[in-house]
Amino acid sequence: MPETIAAMIAAMAQAARRAAAEIARADAATKARALERLADALLQHKPQIQAENEKDLAAARAAGLAPSLIDRLALSDAVFASMARGLREVARWPDPVGRLGPETLRPNGLRVRRMRIPLGVIGIIYESRPNVTVDAAGLCLKAGNAVILRGGSEALNSNRALAAVIAAALAASGLPPEAVQVVPTRERAAVLALLKQEGAIDLIIPRGGEELIRFVVEHARIPILKHDRGVCHVYVDEGADLAQAEAICFNAKVQRPGVCNAMETLLVHGAEAPRFLPRMAQRFAAAHVELRGCPETLRWVPGAVPATERDWGAEYLDLVLAVKVVADIEAAMAHIAAYGSHHTEAIVTRDPGRAQRFLREVDASVVLVNASTRFNDGGELGLGAEIGISTSKLHAYGPMGVDELTTSKFVVFGEGQVRS
Amino acid sequence: MPETIAAMIAAMAQAARRAAAEIARADAATKARALERLADALLQHKPQIQAENEKDLAAARAAGLAPSLIDRLALSDAVFASMARGLREVARWPDPVGRLGPETLRPNGLRVRRMRIPLGVIGIIYESRPNVTVDAAGLCLKAGNAVILRGGSEALNSNRALAAVIAAALAASGLPPEAVQVVPTRERAAVLALLKQEGAIDLIIPRGGEELIRFVVEHARIPILKHDRGVCHVYVDEGADLAQAEAICFNAKVQRPGVCNAMETLLVHGAEAPRFLPRMAQRFAAAHVELRGCPETLRWVPGAVPATERDWGAEYLDLVLAVKVVADIEAAMAHIAAYGSHHTEAIVTRDPGRAQRFLREVDASVVLVNASTRFNDGGELGLGAEIGISTSKLHAYGPMGVDELTTSKFVVFGEGQVRS
Numbered sequence: 073m074p075e076t077i078a079a080m081i082a083a084m085a086q087a088a089r090r091a092a093a094e095i096a097r098a099d100a101a102t103k104a105r106a107l108e109r110l111a112d113a114l115l116q117h118k119p120q121i122q123a124e125n126e127k128d129l130a131a132a133r134a135a136g137l138a139p140s141l142i143d144r145l146a147l148s149d150a151v152f153a154s155m156a157r158g159l160r161e162v163a164r165w166p167d168p169v170g171r172l173g174p175e176t177l178r179p180n181g182l183r184v185r186r187m188r189i190p191l192g193v194i195g196i197i198y199e200s201r202p203n204v205t206v207d208a209a210g211l212c213l214k215a216g217n218a219v220i221l222r223g224g225s226e227a228l229n230s231n232r233a234l235a236a237v238i239a240a241a242l243a244a245s246g247l248p249p250e251a252v253q254v255v256p257t258r259e260r261a262a263v264l265a266l267l268k269q270e271g272a273i274d275l276i277i278p279r280g281g282e283e284l285i286r287f288v289v290e291h292a293r294i295p296i297l298k299h300d301r302g303v304c305h306v307y308v309d310e311g312a313d314l315a316q317a318e319a320i321c322f323n324a325k326v327q328r329p330g331v332c333n334a335m336e337t338l339l340v341h342g343a344e345a346p347r348f349l350p351r352m353a354q355r356f357a358a359a360h361v362e363l364r365g366c367p368e369t370l371r372w373v374p375g376a377v378p379a380t381e382r383d384w385g386a387e388y389l390d391l392v393l394a395v396k397v398v399a400d401i402e403a404a405m406a407h408i409a410a411y412g413s414h415h416t417e418a419i420v421t422r423d424p425g426r427a428q429r430f431l432r433e434v435d436a437s438v439v440l441v442n443a444s445t446r447f448n449d450g451g452e453l454g455l456g457a458e459i460g461i462s463t464s465k466l467h468a469y470g471p472m473g474v475d476e477l478t479t480s481k482f483v484v485f486g487e488g489q490v491r492s
Numbered sequence: 493m494p495e496t497i498a499a500m501i502a503a504m505a506q507a508a509r510r511a512a513a514e515i516a517r518a519d520a521a522t523k524a525r526a527l528e529r530l531a532d533a534l535l536q537h538k539p540q541i542q543a544e545n546e547k548d549l550a551a552a553r554a555a556g557l558a559p560s561l562i563d564r565l566a567l568s569d570a571v572f573a574s575m576a577r578g579l580r581e582v583a584r585w586p587d588p589v590g591r592l593g594p595e596t597l598r599p600n601g602l603r604v605r606r607m608r609i610p611l612g613v614i615g616i617i618y619e620s621r622p623n624v625t626v627d628a629a630g631l632c633l634k635a636g637n638a639v640i641l642r643g644g645s646e647a648l649n650s651n652r653a654l655a656a657v658i659a660a661a662l663a664a665s666g667l668p669p670e671a672v673q674v675v676p677t678r679e680r681a682a683v684l685a686l687l688k689q690e691g692a693i694d695l696i697i698p699r700g701g702e703e704l705i706r707f708v709v710e711h712a713r714i715p716i717l718k719h720d721r722g723v724c725h726v727y728v729d730e731g732a733d734l735a736q737a738e739a740i741c742f743n744a745k746v747q748r749p750g751v752c753n754a755m756e757t758l759l760v761h762g763a764e765a766p767r768f769l770p771r772m773a774q775r776f777a778a779a780h781v782e783l784r785g786c787p788e789t790l791r792w793v794p795g796a797v798p799a800t801e802r803d804w805g806a807e808y809l810d811l812v813l814a815v816k817v818v819a820d821i822e823a824a825m826a827h828i829a830a831y832g833s834h835h836t837e838a839i840v841t842r843d844p845g846r847a848q849r850f851l852r853e854v855d856a857s858v859v860l861v862n863a864s865t866r867f868n869d870g871g872e873l874g875l876g877a878e879i880g881i882s883t884s885k886l887h888a889y890g891p892m893g894v895d896e897l898t899t900s901k902f903v904v905f906g907e908g909q910v911r912s
Contacts, residue, residue: 093829097853170852176874182863184873189855191885270709274885289690289713295886296715316908323910409513431903432590433517435609443602443906452911453604453902454596465611465694465899466715467887479885482873483851486863488736490743491872 077257081265084220084253085272088193091248092218096190098247100167106245107163107210111156113241114206114234118152124233125202132226140330144200145227155206158457162210165456168478169216180489186480190216192274194477195266196459197222197288199280202230209238209252211459215477218251220273222266225258232256267292277472279460297467299460301387302332302415304445307404307430309421310341314348316442317420321352323444324418326359330389332461333416333438333448337384337394339404342368345397349373361391368397385411401426408434414463416440416448437463437470497677501685504640504673505692508613511668512638516610518667520587526665527583527630531576533661534626534654538572544653545622552646560750564620565647575626578877582630585876588898589636600909606900610636612694614897615686616879617642617708619700622650629658629672631879635897638671640693642686645678652676687712697892699880717887719880721807722752722835724865727824727850729841730761734768736862737840741772743864744838746779750809752881753836753858753868757804757814759824762788765817769793781811788817805831821846828854834883836860836868857883857890 095103114121125147132142173186194217198204205221212219223231235254242249255262267276270293278288279299288296306324308317324335340348349372353363357375364383365376376395383394384407398404401419408417418440419430427441438448448471450458455473462468468476515523534541545567552562593606614637618624625641632639643651655674662669675682687696690713698708699719708716726744728737744755760768769792773783777795784803785796796815803814804827818824821839828837838860839850847861858868868891870878875893882888888896 096855178872178874182867182872187851192855293709295884297886313908319908319910327911427905431607435516435612436901438902438904440904440906443904443909444911446911447602447904447906447909448902452598452602453904454598464715466717467899469899470902479887479889481856482858482868482890484858484860484863484867484873485847486860486867488733488739489863489867490739491747491864491866 077259077261078265080257081255081262082269082272084255085193085266085269087250088218088220088253089272091250092190092193094248095213095218095251096169096192096216098216100169102245102247103167103214103216104163106242106247107159107213109245110206110210110238110241111159111163113237114159115152115156117237118149121230121233121237122147124229127229128202128227137226141200141226145202145230147202147230151203155203158207159210162214162457162474165214165474167214168475172483173480181487182489183485185483187483188475188478188480191477191479193218193220193272195220195222195269195273195276197263197266197276197278197280197284199224199284200227202227202234204279205231205234205254206238207457208459211457211474211477213251214474217477220253220255220266222255222263228256228258263287264291267294270294277460297462297464297472300415300463301413302334302461303336303385303387303411303413304333304416304418305337305339305404305408305412306335306418306420306445307339307398307401307408308341308344308348309401309419309423309426310343311422312341312344312420313422314344314351317348318352318355320418320420320442320444322355322359324446325356325361325393326391327444327446329391332387333445334389335393335445336386336388337396337411339396339398339407340369341404342397342399345369345372349395349397356393359391361393363393363395365395366397369395387413401429405430405433408436412436414465415461416445418443418445437461497679497681498685500677501675501682502689502692504675505613505686505689507670508638508640508673509692511670512610512613514668515633515638515671516589516612516636518636520589522665522667523587523634523636524583526662526667527579527633529665530626530630530658530661531579531583533657534572534579535576537657538569541650541653541657542567545650547649548622548647557646561620561646565622565650567622567650571623575623578627579630582634582877582894585634585894587634588895592903593900601907602909603905605903607903608895608898608900611897611899613638613640613692615640615642615689615693615696617683617686617696617698617700617704619644619704620647622647622654624699625651625654625674626658627877628879631877631894631897633671634894637897640673640675640686642675642683648676648678683707684711687714690714697880717882717884717892720835720883721833722754722881723756723805723807723831723833724753724836724838725757725759725824725828725832726755726838726840726865727759727818727821727828728761728764728768729821729839729843729846730763731842732761732764732840733842734764734771737768738772738775740838740840740862740864742775742779744866745776745781745813746811747864747866749811752807753865754809755813755865756806756808757816757831759816759818759827760789761824762817762819765789765792769815769817776813779811781813783813783815785815786817789815807833821849825850825853828856832856834885835881836865838863838865857881
């Protein structure tokens with residue numbers, strides 16, 4: 073069985089390779105029309121897709137999956153509307169393929185530019201949400217790539233139904249249907265086989281929990297861009313506008329606690345702790361946020377749970393927050409360097425010098441001054457839709473939009489130049 | 493012994509990690525002064541370094557190494573002058589660290605920019621030439637990175653002597669000497685240990701033969717940028733300026749046959765073969781280039797050796813050239829897609845449409861019109877010095893200069909914005 077699966081994945085990868093060459097040459101208008109057509113087709117085939125989705129939901133309920141997981145799995149009417157809207161937005165976005173950078177004229181007369189080109193074949197390994205299948209297909213297609221999608225096993229019926237609609241829309245647009253393929257099996261061997269397609273797949277993007285990321289890092293023989301966990305901090309500096317700090321911290325923790333750009337640890341300058349922490353704690357208590365504090369925090373928030381070493385660096389993804397009082401910005405940055413995950417870090421300050429130091433010295437994909445960590449998002453930062461948030465430093469550090477799904481080559485115009 | 497080596501490499505990586513944080517914060521003037529000081533120190537300590545280099549040369553001669561390898565190993569006066577000149581050039585080059593991209597103002601008032609930042613800790617695994625130790629150290633330092641260098645085992649004495657001078661120059665400039673470290677052992681276990689330092693090393697750059705690259709791809713658990721082989725083609729199009737084509741092809745093959753951007757296969761349009769090939773063959777014969785031709789080539793160059801399947805895709809790195817007559821540009825591009833290595837591809841043509849098609853459709857890190865493949869080089873394309881030529885598509889495809897040794901993060905300025 074695993075050998076059959078390896079052969080199947082190899083065949084899919086070869087088909088994707090051939091499709092990638094075609095998609096790379098497709099003009100912008102053809103790709104945009106295909107995306108619009110796909111948006112129409114999804115809405116048109118909603119009943120059939122939802123019937124397949126219902127099978128996944130029934131199995132998930134029977135297996136006793138957590139309600140939050142079942143919720144992520146559901147392809148509701150609202151999710152359909154959002155998928156279609158996303159595709160139409162991506163369709164209208166400027167096409168990056170073939171875009172030329174500025175020209176450099178060399179002393180020997182050579183004219184040198186960089187040209188944006190597709191990456192080739194991208195493999196995406198993700199969990200749960202079947203809408204990722206459509207979002208990722210749309211972004212990869214726009215950037216001129218072929219894509220192989222391996223979604224969560226609990227969403228297989230939904231993903232297969234979506235894949236059939238996507239393939240039909242591609243074919244109707246004159247594009248190769250193999251440009252978007254869904255791995256049609258729940259077997260883990262398929263993931264392993266994907267990770268070994270050196271030469272056929274150019275990039276693997278794993279999105280998911282720690283176990284998935286570790287498995288991919290361990291076994292991949294092709295480049296990967298990790299979309300890893302977010303242990304995000306907000307540091308409330310000495311002299312900060314405390315009303316502003318309160319609003320930012322509340323938003324960063326409470327607005328959507330289950331996502332990677334939510335705050336997991338709050339750092340407060342010692343001079344502000346007596347005034348800031350009691351009020352902030354009251355507001356968090358009203359929102360049912362459990363606080364886990366350092367000894368100094370407990371002085372000002374007696375109701376907090378004493379934090380242990382495991383709380384620093386924890387990604388709760390829940391209404392739980394670690395809180396630490398620090399001596400100064402150096403201590404805050406040292407804590408972030410020791411426990412952060414290079415995802416999103418924010419400072420609330422009125423001091424321009426310390427704002428600049430924090431921006432420059434903190435090593436994270438997005439660093440913010442006086443704004444919520446929740447803004448680490450491709451849409452919010454102006455990239456349009458995003459395929460996720462890379463915590464790998466190479467190629468794309470932070471949110472990845474359409475442009476980040478391309479690379480560039482050098483194009484050189486000469487009139488017979490030779491090297492001496 | 494391997495365990496001791498693993499512990500040593502882990503300690504080196506941790507020291508590099510700490511040094512990287514310091515180097516990342518160093519200002520441009522300090523780094524530039526350190527590079528100038530290193531250039532001075534190299535020339536000053538030339539006698540001691542050359543004495544150590546002589547030990548490597550004597551061992552290489554005793555071991556019967558090929559003269560070309562012994563030549564690469566030698567740190568002659570000319571190589572010293574070139575190393576020092578290279579460092580001074582890099583010192584004067586604009587410092588990329590902290591450079592800000594254009595500002596995007598979001599509808600909610602957030603101001604978003606990208607800031608260039610160092611990659612962190614880079615591991616470079618290379619063969620032979622000890623001057624790479626100095627060139628790579630200078631480029632990594634300029635880009636604010638720490639670097640661990642693992643050179644060829646036959647150059648260990650030379651590399652250790654260079655490392656001592658580099659460390660002293662760093663310390664004298666107020667920078668951490670651990671920012672540049674040379675692996676002080678010939679054991680292969682050290683390479684394996686380097687490849688496993690996930691979390692401590694951010695990027696591995698392997699430069700070398702196929703066996704080295706394969707080993708690194710197989711074992712690395714950290715991102716790699718391959719500097720792989722170059723199977724480079726020149727396609728002489730129908731209607732090309734044949735005198736120009738002759739000059740370009742001669743230069744691409746003969747000027748320096750042992751390097752990765754030399755031409756390995758010549759493709760000629762059928763309509764030009766009768767006029768072009770006999771003259772070109774004569775010129776190659778005078779330069780002792782052995783031709784291996786397809787049947788159609790043999791019609792016009794009776795002295796050529798019949799090519800076998802193994803000749804297409806061969807990287808000779810020598811005065812040997814495969815020659816094939818093709819029906820048209822489609823056949824040329826199909827041959828390149830099948831046998832090329834995504835390194836450097838050139839067309840000689842007078843037709844602007846076909847020039848554009850070739851530039852756009854050929855998937856290689858550098859694509860040229862009417863110029864020699866030998867121009868795939870960071871210096872020649874205006875990047876300043878280069879650390880090598882990446883054949884990986886992610887992050888940097890083609891020559892890698894100082895800028896390509898950095899990445900970027902997002903920096904965001906707000907006035908209390910929260911997400912709704």
